[in-house]
Amino acid sequence: MRNRTILIVDDEPRSREGMKKMLASWASGAYELLTADNGFTALSIVEETAVDLMITDIRMPEINGLSLVAQMKDKRLARQPSVILISGHAEFEYAQQAIQLSVVNYLLKPVSREKLIAAVEDAIKAGEERDRIGLMRKMADPQLMAVAGGEANLSDPVKSAMQYVDEHMGEAVSLKEVADHIHLNGSYFSTLFKEQSGMTFSEYVVRRKLQKAKEMLVKTNLPIAEIAERVGYQTAKYFNKLFKEYETMSPGQYRTEMNKADTEIQK
Template sequence: MLRTILIVDDEPGTRNGIRKTLELWADGRYRVECAANGVEAAEWLERDTAHLLITDVRMPEVSGLDLIRLLEGRPDRPASVVISGYAEFEYVQTALRLGAVGYLLKPIDKEELLEMTERALKQEEERHRAEKLARLVDPKLFAIKEEEFRPGGPVGEVMEYVDGHLQEQLTMADMAAKVHLNASYFSVLFKEEAGIPFSEYVTRRRIQHAKQLLAQTRLPVGQIAEQVGYSTDKYFIKVFKQLEQISPSRYRSEMAEYY
């Protein structure tokens, strides 16, 4: 699907000039859309996705600042560039604080427009890439620091064993016996040192490894399920969805463009 640039300006001359310049530059690589005012743009953004928003900073009813605020917090929010006159620099400063990549002064110079567009699209792509790749990392596992555990301590020893034997059945009783501890005591000790229960650690390590396999290989989901210790792909998919709020196949398709 083509990435989309949305141009918003209530001055037809400015709006159409930007559109023509970008369409010629894009040469079919991007979809270029227009909205005649902020209200129209807000409605467009409710039903569609833009990768770059180029908007006049001041418009009646819904301003460019309103549009940028509207998109705050959205996972698919576009990069934004604002258009302004010399007397509107206070608005530009606000837009920059809200995360706008930069601004264009009227009358708009074509070279500056294209330079800003390329810079904004590159930043948007890098941000989304970083956000997608961050999904490979489980935040709770990331928070567990190796130095928190005593050298050769039972919790660290069990974690190391689990990480290397995800295909196997890993019960707390077996792991406690492996480090010569009572199962009840080991359960309390593991949660105290790791911050999460043993069973949750095993689940998160399995799903973490599954995410890596989904992103970096073309192995079937059923085979990945087996490699991370699940006897059925149905149960694996259920657990994966509970942790990631997305199915393994959907996760794979969303990560595919980065591998």
């Protein structure tokens, strides 16, 4: 597991090394501290290294801090760092641009040790929360998300059918069973469900079961065979086949990948 990385960008040596020294005593080796004396070097570093937090001065020659952040966001980086901007001048225009660039904090020089460390801790927490949200989005099925987003447009029978699927997650739910439950003709219910959800009822059931399985793969240490049973599949072999078809990887690979990502967030 890698250490988290903080990049300090400032063209003034005393300021740059001063911040590094303050953070070094606070970090106690838990963070790798990198420095750059200009924006070009900083861009090279974030392209080659997974930087968690960048602290940059605004007023620098050639590429100023605001331009550096804007250029960094335009790049397809493996990781977009959280950003703290530092300025020697309280200029409202800087603060406005910082907000537009989603900068997490804006500090004025001279920066005290207490304010710097407080800002760094807040920025790291914000980055972790952003990563957790990203992880949840990665876990979420986009088609189920689309259905949930348009829930207000779903009819009561379709909502009842979806609720029935959730309440019988550990069972093999059939279209006829659900149609009977909501007192609709099977053919009519099938057409209604597809019109409103954008997928067949059977596809919805599979996606909903696999979504539940993904949550258990990440949040529990249950064996894959037991997870398959808990979402209504009697054989792990068939569950594995369906999972790979929808997620392009096996349940075991998915668990490994997602747990690795979660460990990086918590580290």
